[in-house]
Amino acid sequence: MELHLVDPVHQAPVLPQSNIASVTSAPKRTWQRRTSDLCYIALKASGFIASSYLMALGAPLLFFLALSGGDAGLLFGQIANIAERFLAADHARQAAFLGEVKVVLIGLATLLIAWRLPRFLRDLNNELSGEKS
Secondary structure (H helix, E strand, O other): OOOOOOOHHHHOOOOOOOHHHHHHHHHHHHHHHHHHHHHHHHHHHHHHHHHHHHHHHHHHHHHHHHHOOOOHHHHHHHHHHHHHHHHHOOHHHHHHHHHHHHHHHHHHHHHHHHHHHHHHHHHHHHHHHOOOO
16 A cells, blocks of 8 residues: 555646646656655654653653652652762762663663554554545
8 A cells, every 4th residue: 555645735636738748747746745755754753753752751750750659859859869879879880870771761762662653653554545533
């Protein structure tokens, strides 16, 4: 199934013209349609990736907020405790901690993307085929 975006420009009726004009305009229309589809997919995919990474970065905040029971004083107390211990540690332990944080955040982002990807692809296919959800 060919993916294409249905918009008013592509739905305009084609007026009868000579054979030479129709032969040269058909490849141009196909090229424009594929280019517009590619740009649309790139924009939607970049928004999808950005929102997934923002969710992954917000997950630790949600975790600490749940640990504190919604109390802002306890939340900032926990964050201050982690910050004090991080600053008091030597350089090797700081680097090890940052490495673990990177692995956890990248893993969390990967899981979020894998979880959200089927719906994103289904919605993208529906939007490009002109179906209404």
